[in-house]
Amino acid sequence: MTSFALHFLRHGAPATPGLLLGRTDMAPTAAGIAACAAQAAGLAVETLISSNLCRARDAATLIGAAAGLPVVSDPRWRELDFGDWDGRPGSAIDAEALGRFWSDPDAHPPPGGEPWSALVGRVSAALADLAPRPTLIVTHGGAIRAALHRLCGFDQRQLWSFDLPYAVLVSLQVWPGESPHAQLVAIRP
Numbered sequence: 279m280t281s282f283a284l285h286f287l288r289h290g291a292p293a294t295p296g297l298l299l300g301r302t303d304m305a306p307t308a309a310g311i312a313a314c315a316a317q318a319a320g321l322a323v324e325t326l327i328s329s330n331l332c333r334a335r336d337a338a339t340l341i342g343a344a345a346g347l348p349v350v351s352d353p354r355w356r357e358l359d360f361g362d363w364d365g366r367p368g369s370a371i372d373a374e375a376l377g378r379f380w381s382d383p384d385a386h387p388p389p390g391g392e393p394w395s396a397l398v399g400r401v402s403a404a405l406a407d408l409a410p411r412p413t414l415i416v417t418h419g420g421a422i423r424a425a426l427h428r429l430c431g432f433d434q435r436q437l438w439s440f441d442l443p444y445a446v447l448v449s450l451q452v453w454p455g456e457s458p459h460a461q462l463v464a465i466r467p
Contacts, residue, residue, distance in 0.1 A: 283412040284429075284460065285321055286422045286448040287341075289334040290314045296367050299333070300360035300391070300420075306333040313445035315340050317466065318414060323347070325413040327404075329355040329421070338416040354404040357418035358383070361391025380438070394434070398424045405429065410454045422448055429460035443467055 290310020292299060314337035326347040328338035335351060342349040363371050378386035383394035401424035415425075423437040429452060442448070446467050450460040 280410065281451050281453045282410045283323070283463075284408070284450045284452045285318075285323065285412075285414045286425060286450075287314055287317055287337070287414060287416045288419055288422060288442055288444055288446045288448075289329070289331075289416060290337055291444040292333050297365055298360045298363050298368060298371075298388075300357045300364045301331075302365040303331050304333055304365075306336055310444055311337045311340055314416065315344065317445055317447040319344070321345075321412075321414055323412045323414040325409065325411055326350065326416075327352050327355065327413065328416040329353070329357070329418060331356055331418075334416045334418065341414070341416070352404055354400040355415060355417040355421050358394070358397045358420040359388075359392035361388040363388040363391065383434070394424075397421065398427060401425050402428045405458065408452075408454070410452075426462070429458060430462055431459070440465070441467070 290306040290313050292304040292306055294304060318341045326338060326342050327350045328335045330351045330353045338349045368376060379388060387393040397420055401421050405425060405428060419442045422442055426432050427437055429450060448465050449463040451463055452458060452460040
């Protein structure tokens with residue numbers, strides 16, 4: 279089966295950095311949008327997909343206009359829902375509870391939030407719906423990690439070792455099918 283290029287672009291810096299932003303729809307900075315556009319410049323893609331949150335969607339809109347591509351908005355590419363912690367700095371959250379979450383986000387999701395497996399499930403469904411053609415997805419750090427888990431088989435400990443700063447570009451070569459798999463090609467901060 280023929281493989282295809284799949285690129286993930288993390289949204290640019292939000293207006294207020296340092297917060298746990300899941301469902302909170304905080305606007306990105308102009309510099310953050312510009313950093314995303316610079317990362318995407320020259321990518322040969324046929325499909326452009328974005329999380330429906332503005333911190334990803336605003337960059338995708340600019341990228342789409344420059345490339346002459348429509349943006350497909352898909353809420354399955356949203357960040358993990360941090361529930362009661364959403365929109366708060368890590369320093370405002372009980373350190374032990376936050377530590378349990380980071381060590382096992384499925385067993386210890388944020389209060390009122392989404393377990394890791396739910397994020398993996400919706401990202402896996404979104405991946406299954408992709409057409410096998412060069413694609414750019416503008417999304418969030420958690421969704422990128424979930425995709426790497428699904429496509430490359432990285433376990434949770436390995437996923438947290440990846441530094442995925444704002445506007446990072448992660449490129450894969452994907453072999454679709456019943457059990458899709460991918461090769462990590464590059465991470466470009």
